[in-house]
Amino acid sequence: MLWPLFAIFRSRVLALHRNRRRVYSSVPWKCFLIQSTAENFDNSLSVKEKYLNYLERIQDDEIEDPEAWKDFNEWVLEPFEPIFRGVPLLPANEKYTLQQYLFPEIIFYTLRSVDGKLVPVPQSEEKQSDRLPFGVKLPQELCSPWSSIHPKHIRYGNGIDHMHSCDPRRAFIDGDIPRRYFFRFHHLAPHRTVEYELTKYASIRDAGLDHLRIPQLYGIVQDDAGLVYGLLFSHIDSVSVNLRYDMAVEEAPTDLRERWISQITDTLQDLHDAGITWGNAKPDNVMIDVNNDAWLIEFGGGHEGWVEEEMEETLAGTVKGDLQGLAKIVAYIQSSAVEKASPETTTHNEIQ
Numbered sequence: 001m002l003w004p005l006f007a008i009f010r011s012r013v014l015a016l017h018r019n020r021r022r023v024y025s026s027v028p029w030k031c032f033l034i035q036s037t038a039e040n041f042d043n044s045l046s047v048k049e050k051y052l053n054y055l056e057r058i059q060d061d062e063i064e065d066p067e068a069w070k071d072f073n074e075w076v077l078e079p080f081e082p083i084f085r086g087v088p089l090l091p092a093n094e095k096y097t098l099q100q101y102l103f104p105e106i107i108f109y110t111l112r113s114v115d116g117k118l119v120p121v122p123q124s125e126e127k128q129s130d131r132l133p134f135g136v137k138l139p140q141e142l143c144s145p146w147s148s149i150h151p152k153h154i155r156y157g158n159g160i161d162h163m164h165s166c167d168p169r170r171a172f173i174d175g176d177i178p179r180r181y182f183f184r185f186h187h188l189a190p191h192r193t194v195e196y197e198l199t200k201y202a203s204i205r206d207a208g209l210d211h212l213r214i215p216q217l218y219g220i221v222q223d224d225a226g227l228v229y230g231l232l233f234s235h236i237d238s239v240s241v242n243l244r245y246d247m248a249v250e251e252a253p254t255d256l257r258e259r260w261i262s263q264i265t266d267t268l269q270d271l272h273d274a275g276i277t278w279g280n281a282k283p284d285n286v287m288i289d290v291n292n293d294a295w296l297i298e299f300g301g302g303h304e305g306w307v308e309e310e311m312e313e314t315l316a317g318t319v320k321g322d323l324q325g326l327a328k329i330v331a332y333i334q335s336s337a338v339e340k341a342s343p344e345t346t347t348h349n350e351i352q
Contacts, residue, residue: 030087031104034076034120036111044113050075076111079118098171098183098221099152102134102229135227136186142198143228145205147219149173151229154221156183171232180235181218186228193300194228196317200276200299207274212267213295236297237290244283249333256292257333263294268326271296272319279317281325283332 038055041048054075057068108123153174171183186194201217210216215233222228243249249257264286268278278285278296285298 031106032080032084032109033106034080034109034111035123036076040111041113044116046116047113047118076118079111079120080109083120095155097152097174098154098156098229099150101156102151134185135223135229136194137226138195138198138228140226142195142202143220143222143226145202146198146217148222149219149232150223151221154183154232170235173232182215182233182235183221183230184233185230194231196279197231197300200279203274203276204271204299207276209270209274209276212270213263213293214267214299215295215297236287236295238287238295239290242284242297243286243288243294243329243333249288259292260286260288260294261330261333264296264329265326267294267296268322272322277317277319278322278325281322281329283329286329 036051038048038052041051054068054072057065058072109120110123112119112121155172155174156170171181172179173181198217198220204212204214205217215236218232218234220228221230221232243260252260268281271278278299280298280300285296287295287297289295
């Protein structure tokens, strides 16, 4: 049996210096650390030019080009597909933990050009400090109010199909009652985003707003050294990715759409009455559960694309920003246009 493509092409590109790049790409329990330098392609002018062109697009501070990273990843990882597919599947009768996911075996490769093509070349093991770039150090005063759960105590998935996913967001805690949680990684988020979200959830808890349709923060996933790998939330039972990609919106009758608008508006008003802003008001951050109730998710801050562009920084984390975002959410629900979810879409309930 072969690995599905979606489980192969999950990677992170890190800069080392101007003409050198390092790509981390994971399949479960193994991490392929791939290094590339311009000098590796000296024997193929076309490959070297393509490589440098990708780096120029990535490094251009004047133009934001998210497609450049995607294109570079696909170009680098394409010759590795047969290698990734050769990784054996995991036994279905074993328990797997987040600890195993975070600290897999690391396999080192470099890329060279042979006859004008990219060729993976195995490398000897490097020092153990070359590990996955997971974990952030946060101020103790932000973490101490919350339960701390070690990655080795968190199981994920429900069956072997979920174990083979590269994003273990559906989580269970060892020894806990059979209760599902949502685990969100924060290893790629800026520290200020994680700190902002923890502060926001502390305000929500202190205001006694547990009854609102917003996910409750259960605890922080943290190791013995104090590194934080993510947050553990209550699970929202939903069949959709989020409101922006929920195809059921197109078929929803007017009264149901009005119900969602009312629920979103009321929840936001309750937050504002308690002196708390959503800070992330957009359709991507609204979920419809199996009972057709609307939930507000993602309190990490930012209304990008859903408030006045020239005012994004000024309106971030403000009531005015929330209300502008709300107005666009309402307009979106009232319209019939719904986008199709992309493979890169990441939400509170991406993995059921």
